[in-house]
Amino acid sequence: xxxxxxxxxxxxxxxxxxxxxxxxxxxxxxxxxxxxxxxxxxxxxxxxxxxxxxxxxxxxxxxxxxxxxxxxxxxxxxxxxxxxxxxxxxxxxxxxxxxxxxxxxxxxxxxxxxxxxxxxxxxxxxxxxxxxxxxxxxxxxxxxxxxxxxxxxxxxxxxxxxxxxxxxxxxxxxxxxxxxxxxxxxxxxxxxxxxxxxxxxxxxxxxxxxxxxxxxxxxxxxxxxxxxxxxxxxxxxxxxxxxxxxxxxxxxxxxxxxxxxxxxxxxxxxxxxxxxxxx
Numbered sequence: 253x254x255x256x257x258x259x260x261x262x263x264x265x266x267x268x269x270x271x272x273x274x275x276x277x278x279x280x281x282x283x284x285x286x287x288x289x290x291x292x293x294x295x296x297x298x299x300x301x302x303x304x305x306x307x308x309x310x311x312x313x314x315x316x317x318x319x320x321x322x323x324x325x326x327x328x329x330x331x332x333x334x335x336x337x338x339x340x341x342x343x344x345x346x347x348x349x350x351x352x353x354x355x356x357x358x359x360x361x362x363x364x365x366x367x368x369x370x371x372x373x374x375x376x377x378x379x380x381x382x383x384x385x386x387x388x389x390x391x392x393x394x395x396x397x398x399x400x401x402x403x404x405x406x407x408x409x410x411x412x413x414x415x416x417x418x419x420x421x422x423x424x425x426x427x428x429x430x431x432x433x434x435x436x437x438x439x440x441x442x443x444x445x446x447x448x449x450x451x452x453x454x455x456x457x458x459x460x461x462x463x464x465x466x467x468x469x470x471x472x473x474x475x476x477x478x479x480x481x482x483x484x485x486x487x488x489x490x491x492x493x494x495x496x497x498x499x500x501x502x503x504x505x506x507x508x509x510x511x512x513x514x515x516x517x518x519x520x521x522x523x524x525x526x527x528x529x530x531x
Contacts, residue, residue, distance in 0.1 A: 253317045256327065257347040258283075258297070260312040263338040265378040265512065269305040270312070272296070279303070279339060283314065286334040290327075291320040300353045300519040301360060304471065306511030308379065311342070313519045315353040353519075359448065361464040361518040362473045364509065369457040380458065381477075381513035387484035389459055393452040395483050395493050396461070399476065400450050406443040406500040408479065410471035410508065443469060443500075452480070462517075471508050479506035 260279070268276035272284065280297060287295045297316040303309055322330070327344040335341065350356075365380045372382035399405075447465040454460075461477055479496060482488045488496070488506075496504045 259343040309516040359520040364461040408475040409469035474509040477509035482506040
């Protein structure tokens with residue numbers, strides 16, 4: 253068996269997210285179908301993260317094992333011939349047997365784009381959050397560093413059904429139901445994450461948030477953006493923002509920003525530089 257690593261770029265506007273769902277068009281589903289057509293194998297490629305419906309990716313990483321002898325360079329051309337135009341495979345390489353797109357990831361970078369112009373061009377509407385109303389952008393920039401470091405980000409985490417299942421499994425393990433030889437609660441989920449950098453910057457008509465961290469919770473970046481926006485509107489102060497972070501209560505934070513403005517920009521792994529593309 254070979255382990256292949258793919259780097260993907262996709263327009264998420266017409267997909268119900270990365271993860272395969274019954275009756276829904278998803279990125280993972282489209283990729284699995286394309287691989288199956290080439291190899292006749294029932295393969296479920298694993299992504300570095302489960303981007304939500306409408307979220308885009310500049311450099312998503314996926315991995316899967318296959319018995320196929322198709323050369324890596326041929327996979328690139330063959331997959332792009334089958335996949336819908338909204339998904340492009342940028343690179344296919346042989347990976348170590350123990351490489352896993354999600355489990356091996358060390359850090360990820362996300363970018364969120366807010367268009368501040370009075371009018372949003374129709375061809376840009378799918379890729380930004382259009383917000384032409386007054387904002388104290390300097391206050392948002394000042395507050396960005398507040399989330400850097402290790403914190404419990406429960407205030408910015410939406411309920412994730414998949415994580416709930418893992419938590420339940422961890423609870424069962426703690427009650428003595430773990431299979432023989434499996435450490436109890438070894439993978440118990442936590443809302444603690446480390447943010448390495450958090451920055452707001454103006455680029456032309458766009459206000460852009462770039463955040464790099466060890467990992468991100470369900471809707472975490474979009475909830476951070478929604479709360480930063482409250483600070484820009486003057487609804488909350490910088491000290492309020494700090495209290496929201498410490499509260500560890502989702503209802504304390506702001507609304508979830510629209511999916512259209514969010515991009516997975518880069519995923520980092522050990523002994524290599526980030527796979528990054530500019531927007």
